[in-house]
Amino acid sequence: MTTERIAPPVRAGERETLRSFLDFHRATLAMKTDGLSDADLRRRSSPPSTLSLLGLVRHMAEVERSWFRRVINGEDLPLVWSAEGDYQAAYDASTATGAEAFDAWQTEVAHARRIERAAASLDVTGYQPRWDEHVSLRLVMLHLIHEYARHNGHADFLREAIDGTVGA
Template sequence: MTVERPDPPRCGGEREMLRVFLDFHRATLAMKCDGLSDEELRSLSMPPSTLSLLGLVRHMAEVERTWFRRVIAGEDVPLVWSAEGDFQEAYAAGSSTRVSAFGAWEAEVERAREIEAGAESLDVMGHQARWGEDVSLRFVMLHMIHEYARHNGHADFLREGIDGSVGA
């Protein structure tokens, strides 16, 4: 699988810039996982951490689902891997496979894109029940860029530890 990563524009409208930077970071996570076996994707960072590339993909599926479907769209859907709403469960990849983790993540990314595209503006509001606060779509997109950027840093180290691959 060859991952195509968008080149963010150097100028443009706010919404276009947010969309492309978010897709840039989504593609970066996929690139960090490209070409690895299920076993390599489940490789742990270092004890006692259970962090793995596959766990990051699973976690980001939960994050996409929560912020776009549950918060912005108000959909009453459970988390993907935790009936109790524990985001930490997604990190424990266990016997997960690329197919299951990426299938869930890609489905959530596609649904998130639909929700964002269907919103009339970045000022659309949703309710973040965990915080007891309303947040804008603008906030959600910025938060998602932050979330991916942070975890892509983890992915850099994880990938380097697996096969020495760095960069991108």
């Protein structure tokens, strides 16, 4: 599978720019995983760390779910991979499959897109219990761009270690 990644616009409104950069980073993570087997996706960065490309995909499913569904939409639901609320659990993909992880991630991205598009403005707020603060949709989108950018850097190194693929 080849992932299509569309460059964000150089001149657009704030919401379209945020949406485009978030989708660009989502596509970047997908590109870093294109064409790999489950075994390659589960390959750890450097033991004892459990960091792997599959773990990153699982983690980003949790991030999308938490910020858009739980915070902005106010849904009372557990994390995907930890009923106890342990965000680190997603990183351990030692027994996970690509199909399971990508399905969960794509499902959460679809929910996130729906929630963002339905919001009246970037000023819509939701409660973030970990911070004990109400946060705007604008902050959530910026936070996810930051989260993807950071983890896409990890994905660059992980992919290069697997098969030498670099760039993009």
